[in-house]
Amino acid sequence: MSLHFKAISEDRPGPVWAGLFDLFWPSYRRWWASEGVFGRPTYRECRIAIATHMPEILPLYEELCELAGGGDSQARFLSFYCPPRYLSGCSQAIWQGDRPLLVRNYDYHPGAFDAILLATRWQGRRVIGMSDGMFGLIDGMNDAGLSLSLTFGGRREVGEGFGIPLILRYILQTCETLDDAAAVLQRVPCHMSYNVTVLDRQRRYFTAYLTPDRPSIISRVPVATNHQERVEWSSHARFTATVERQRFLLNRLTMHPETQDRFIGVFLRPPLYSTAFSSGFGTLYTAAYMPAEGKMQVWWPDHVWTHSLNDFHAGSQFILIPGAAPPPPPLMG
Numbered sequence: 001m002s003l004h005f006k007a008i009s010e011d012r013p014g015p016v017w018a019g020l021f022d023l024f025w026p027s028y029r030r031w032w033a034s035e036g037v038f039g040r041p042t043y044r045e046c047r048i049a050i051a052t053h054m055p056e057i058l059p060l061y062e063e064l065c066e067l068a069g070g071g072d073s074q075a076r077f078l079s080f081y082c083p084p085r086y087l088s089g090c091s092q093a094i095w096q097g098d099r100p101l102l103v104r105n106y107d108y109h110p111g112a113f114d115a116i117l118l119a120t121r122w123q124g125r126r127v128i129g130m131s132d133g134m135f136g137l138i139d140g141m142n143d144a145g146l147s148l149s150l151t152f153g154g155r156r157e158v159g160e161g162f163g164i165p166l167i168l169r170y171i172l173q174t175c176e177t178l179d180d181a182a183a184v185l186q187r188v189p190c191h192m193s194y195n196v197t198v199l200d201r202q203r204r205y206f207t208a209y210l211t212p213d214r215p216s217i218i219s220r221v222p223v224a225t226n227h228q229e230r231v232e233w234s235s236h237a238r239f240t241a242t243v244e245r246q247r248f249l250l251n252r253l254t255m256h257p258e259t260q261d262r263f264i265g266v267f268l269r270p271p272l273y274s275t276a277f278s279s280g281f282g283t284l285y286t287a288a289y290m291p292a293e294g295k296m297q298v299w300w301p302d303h304v305w306t307h308s309l310n311d312f313h314a315g316s317q318f319i320l321i322p323g324a325a326p327p328p329p330p331l332m333g
Contacts, residue, residue, distance in 0.1 A: 136165020159212025
């Protein structure tokens with residue numbers, strides 16, 4: 001199958017964002033209400049959660065809710081507070097060369113993916129990244145020189161907290177330093193376990209292990225796949241080969257000095273690149289963030305798409321995804 005990726009820029013929330021939200025809302029709502037509308041927090045609970053944990057973006061949240069139509073369900077969905085479960089694969093690593101570079105594979109279901117690269121200047125902060133739910137991000141970079149991405153952390157526990165895409169958006173909207181980002185990741189509750197790798201333009205980095213049931217851990221490791229300090233969900237670990245991918249990446253970082261493009265190319269081949277769509281998810285794209293240059297690239301096996309914070313070009317790409325069959329409507333993101 002092919003996916004239609006779009007690169008969209010709108011400095012302030014406006015008609016472009018609203019039009020895209022309207023387009024995606026039926027699918028979003030089907031997923032968000034898949035466990036019953038009454039299984040999700042109320043609007044009051046969602047607004048209080050954002051006001052308590054992310055007060056700086058409360059005005060932005062309210063503006064987006066109005067643009068989305070001002071409805072109760074839309075507002076509850078946009079809060080990302082206690083959403084249905086997200087499960088995915090993904091691999092990410094910091095290149096050991098002379099320039100800061102974060103590379104990640106996004107492994108997910110092709111039918112539950114925005115395929116929108118969104119450039120914004122919301123609240124005066126320039127941010128570019130892959131959209132999720134039109135408010136959250138699954139990877140991205142800001143004009144302060146922070147770049148970041150996520151992988152699933154390989155644990156089944158679910159708790160009270162936010163979906164990880166909104167936490168990534170919040171970091172890029174409000175943080176300027178690695179310490180700022182670490183503080184957010186230790187303070188803001190996440191509803192499931194995720195690994196977030198953050199890199200700045202001085203090539204300092206960390207990976208945060210987020211969980212809903214114990215304190216977050218800040219680790220200086222340059223690699224994240226789908227487990228944290230140890231494997232805790234054995235069947236998921238075997239299914240996703242998370243240990244094998246981690247060892248492969250650590251081996252590449254320590255044993256194979258290589259150029260930037262060659263390192264990115266590693267993500268476009270097995271064992272990192274996955275075509276296991278028949279089992280639920282495979283690699284939809286590879287992102288490479290270069291925060292010192294304010295540049296990012298989206299890679300596929302036979303194509304690369306380059307963007308920057310200061311020279312962003314709207315457009316679109318039809319990409320043939322190897323091994324991906326036409327997706328059924330997903331019930332779980």
